[in-house]
Amino acid sequence: MQATTLDVTAIRKDFPILQRKVNGYPLVYLDNAATSQTPRQVIDVIVDYYSRYNANIHRGVHALSQEATDAYEQAREKIRSHFNAAHSHEIIFTSGTTEAINLVANGFSSLLAEGDEILVSAMEHHSNIVPWQMLCERNGAKLRVIPMNQQGELEMDTYREMLSGKTKLVFCNHISNALGTINPVEEIIRLAHDSGAAVLIDGAQAAPHLKADMQQLDVDFYTVSAHKLCGPTGVGMLYGKEEWLRKLPPYKGGGEMIAEVTFEKTTYADLPHKFEAGTPNIAGGIAFGAALDYLNAIGMEAIARYEQELLAYATQKLQEIEGLRIYGTAADKTSVISFNIDGIHPYDIGTLLDKMGIAVRTGHHCAQPIMDFYQIPGTVRASFCFYNSIEEIDRLVEGVKKAKDMLL
Structure with a gap:
């Protein structure tokens, strides 16, 4: 899949933090629902x-x-x-x-x-x-x-x-x-x-x-x-x-x-x-x-279209992983995917992803009644922004697969 609605390469240059490495890997920041990154124009x-x-x-x-x-x-x-x-x-x-x-x-x-x-x-x-x-x-x-x-x-x-x-x-x-x-x-x-x-x-x-x-x-x-x-x-x-x-x-x-x-x-x-x-x-x-x-x-409509492309691509790729369950499958949703893998605590997945330079959120996300509804301790949450790329989602999917192999 090639997303073409935004010039993501140019946009990413506006965000200094996206140029850094974490644990020796280029940062993949997928915790945007917690806080987004700040462009140089705002800084x-x-x-x-x-x-x-x-x-x-x-x-x-x-x-x-x-x-x-x-x-x-x-x-x-x-x-x-x-x-x-x-x-x-x-x-x-x-x-x-x-x-x-x-x-x-x-x-x-x-x-x-x-x-x-x-x-x-x-x-x-x-x-x-x-x-x-x-x-x-x-x-x-x-x-x-x-x-x-x-x-x-x-x-x-x-x-x-x-x-x-x-x-x-x-x-x-x-x-x-x-x-x-x-x-x-x-x-x-x-x-x-x-x-x-x-x-x-x-x-x-x-x-x-x-x-x-x-x-x-x-x-x-x-x-x-x-x-x-x-x-x-x-x-x-x-x-x-x-x-x-x-x-x-x-x-x-x-x-x-x-x-x-x-x-x-x-x-x-x-x-x-x-x-x-x-x-x-x-x-x-x-x-x-x-x-x-x-x-x-940039344009809010263009942002929304591109983030829907990211959501669709990430959903498709993550669903191909055996034992992975996505929580929140509403017909109308935005670029947030909360998931777990059978038999693995979400914290363990998040910790291993961090070792690969991939930032996601784990836990109940300050929404504990939702976790109680699904009878789970929490989820791994990947949340996407318009400066994220298809390549970063590929890294997330490969990282989840590696974490699963290591933990099961």
Whole structure:
């Protein structure tokens, strides 16, 4: 198979880390669902910030502060445009998806009452389970789980039956980090709204593979981490409809999120600053915008087509290995393959692959309920990005075969 939709050779030259060796072998990086690699174009933006105009934002009249503020707010506008939010003030900078989810959960703790119901899917990352459990413990709301089938798809008929007047919130990932399943979020959102419930979609795994349109989805909240899409760690965004962001109380108190402070009373700043207390990750925010520029220059549709080619090729080749089982065979999925080989612990396979310079993830991938569903300790997860090549998949397949021969 020859993939021709992208000039992968040229793209790979943008990523310095892909030129290194691990254990004497050229690096094959297939842990992209955990974090993607960073192109030089984004690295240069970070270096440029700290080299030329490092200053705090929104607070200074001097030139450096103005330049930093302009660059940071331009990045917010890039994010708004990429995700097609109606207003830039609906984009809240966070430290990542986990903080964004906790921000919403904290806000809803004052809006829910005992007996209210929260629906969450069975294939969630721990970051979209634990905050809601904590919320339910505080106010007596009930957490209910939308089940999934053996293919790793949500049981939508059961979801429809679960919705009721008690349902106040529905939470679901757009794409499963452990299985690669692309969930039918448009239908999930529409049905929830028909029942009067708000919806948060965890877009951390979706953002690298597709371009989610906030207005088309009509979603209430959507979360993204920059490090999943060629940006830096420690920065992400929460999209929230203006009406919801105005209802939620501030998540953190401090500088920047205030309008006026006295010892008697504090009033809060307008959106988005109401939720952005303290000095933010300024360089990270600017680089987040640069990462979106990089991806859009390549083209998200071209990226999606190529990654589907990688997925199809890798699936075919891995399925030829006797005793190998793939978990997550949804009809609609992205470039993630979780697998095990009969009689071998996933950690052992991952360790031997690392000796061959091949980076994969092993374990439960912060989605332990999925592993419990399949009654396994974890999986080997190979996750592909647009800078991966067919040759790298061939090395993965040969590495798995060698590991199997050594361990059985």
